[in-house]
Amino acid sequence: MPELVRDTGVSELRFRDPGRARALAATLEQLCTQIGRDSVSVMHVCGSHEQSIAKFGLRTLLPKSLNVIMGPGCPVCVTDVPEVDEAVALALSGKTIATYGDMVRVPGSSRSLADAQAEGARIEILYSAAEAVELARDTTEDVVFFASGFETTAVATAAVVLADPPPNFTVLSAHKYIPPVMEIVAEMPGNRVEGFLAAGHAAAITGSAIFERFVEHHRIPVVVAGFEPLDILAGLVKLLELIRDGTMTVENMFPRCVTAEGNRNAQAQLWRVFRTVGGNWRGIAHIPNGNLRLRDEFAHLDARRRFDIDVRRLWEYAPATLTQSCVCGDIMAGIASPDRCPLFGKECTPDTPVGACMVSNEGTCKIWHQYGGHPDL
Amino acid sequence: MCLGVPGRVVEVRGSIALVDFWGVRRETRLDVVDEPVVPGDYILNHVGFAIRKIPEAEIRETLALYDLLLRESESDMMAADVRGEIAGARPEAVRPDA
Numbered sequence: 006m007p008e009l010v011r012d013t014g015v016s017e018l019r020f021r022d023p024g025r026a027r028a029l030a031a032t033l034e035q036l037c038t039q040i041g042r043d044s045v046s047v048m049h050v051c052g053s054h055e056q057s058i059a060k061f062g063l064r065t066l067l068p069k070s071l072n073v074i075m076g077p078g079c080p081v082c083v084t085d086v087p088e089v090d091e092a093v094a095l096a097l098s099g100k101t102i103a104t105y106g107d108m109v110r111v112p113g114s115s116r117s118l119a120d121a122q123a124e125g126a127r128i129e130i131l132y133s134a135a136e137a138v139e140l141a142r143d144t145t146e147d148v149v150f151f152a153s154g155f156e157t158t159a160v161a162t163a164a165v166v167l168a169d170p171p172p173n174f175t176v177l178s179a180h181k182y183i184p185p186v187m188e189i190v191a192e193m194p195g196n197r198v199e200g201f202l203a204a205g206h207a208a209a210i211t212g213s214a215i216f217e218r219f220v221e222h223h224r225i226p227v228v229v230a231g232f233e234p235l236d237i238l239a240g241l242v243k244l245l246e247l248i249r250d251g252t253m254t255v256e257n258m259f260p261r262c263v264t265a266e267g268n269r270n271a272q273a274q275l276w277r278v279f280r281t282v283g284g285n286w287r288g289i290a291h292i293p294n295g296n297l298r299l300r301d302e303f304a305h306l307d308a309r310r311r312f313d314i315d316v317r318r319l320w321e322y323a324p325a326t327l328t329q330s331c332v333c334g335d336i337m338a339g340i341a342s343p344d345r346c347p348l349f350g351k352e353c354t355p356d357t358p359v360g361a362c363m364v365s366n367e368g369t370c371k372i373w374h375q376y377g378g379h380p381d382l
Numbered sequence: 383m384c385l386g387v388p389g390r391v392v393e394v395r396g397s398i399a400l401v402d403f404w405g406v407r408r409e410t411r412l413d414v415v416d417e418p419v420v421p422g423d424y425i426l427n428h429v430g431f432a433i434r435k436i437p438e439a440e441i442r443e444t445l446a447l448y449d450l451l452l453r454e455s456e457s458d459m460m461a462a463d464v465r466g467e468i469a470g471a472r473p474e475a476v477r478p479d480a
Contacts, residue, residue, distance in 0.1 A: 020447055056459045261443065
């Protein structure tokens, strides 16, 4: 039994009570027996969920037949090589690149932004899209905001685009949209995902109803869950009940934070600024409608349209051979686990990441590395 | 990156609020929150933007959860994300003494 409580205090028991965790685990056991199959696979798409699952060793509590997989829940990890190349090419051509910290170390075809910085490029790490605008206001030089993140974070980019940024500010969008990738991953050969656990705070903006179309088309239930251990276990209980009963619906187990309709003001800004286009997610697949790009109305703020981005000269360098052994893509598609990668914990560590999953705090490999290599043991 | 952090609104100036996060006061943008926000309200902040006004009934439980998270050690990844949101910096930029 993993230690769920590390300190004493009334409030802790509400979220981490070991007795309640054991009771939920026993319910999961019963549900798996009732479902009566050798294995049931469900997927979550949230780095915070994986952090809780790995840290508290929740997989040791689960029935043997229940497989909980982390899917493509890390926006940094799915940023594709050509997108990093675009940022690197802009940086090497003298533009200031402003971006979230994790993006700096994501490998491109020959360089990361950190490598470009070592060669003299100006890279600014920031916490908020609003800071990128402030940076542009303080200079006459071009500031390109290399914007990553799922719809939750794209909302912040949309807000600054709508707030009349200065003319030397542009956006290089690597924003991704989660619902389409769930459709692709659910249909992948070698994958039998029977249910999805959706991330609580992302759904605070989109609303739980955003998954209804997916459920209807794919006949796979979705449960929105919080990120504490008991939230996750309760979410899994609800998901297995839906699977057992063949009930194809969206259930919201995180009403403390999520409503069906979400934040409509945020959604209106998101879709006023962005449209969906197809594109590759690193290592996974081409995802129709999986990328968020600026609409024509905002072409003057779109780095791809403002500048002639020449990524070809980055391809003169042979790709690192280590990268070819990286199985990040299979890991995010739910086909492989980090400990199956020959590089994991050896050539590939948080200090010397080979794949993007080892770079970000939301990457499956980094989370498993941090919490002991194989959270099941 | 998708984990927000709650804070108490101290002052509102147009579309910017001064918000108190466990004693750290920072500006949070109000562009995307879908309800009017006044001093004393609690909001959920994500990358410098209020994404939700926390309903009165949920404030205590939400704060208790984050109190718990913030007691975790430096090596805890979720706590690092929350501390990063509080300090207004990416986790790797937050010094242990910050």
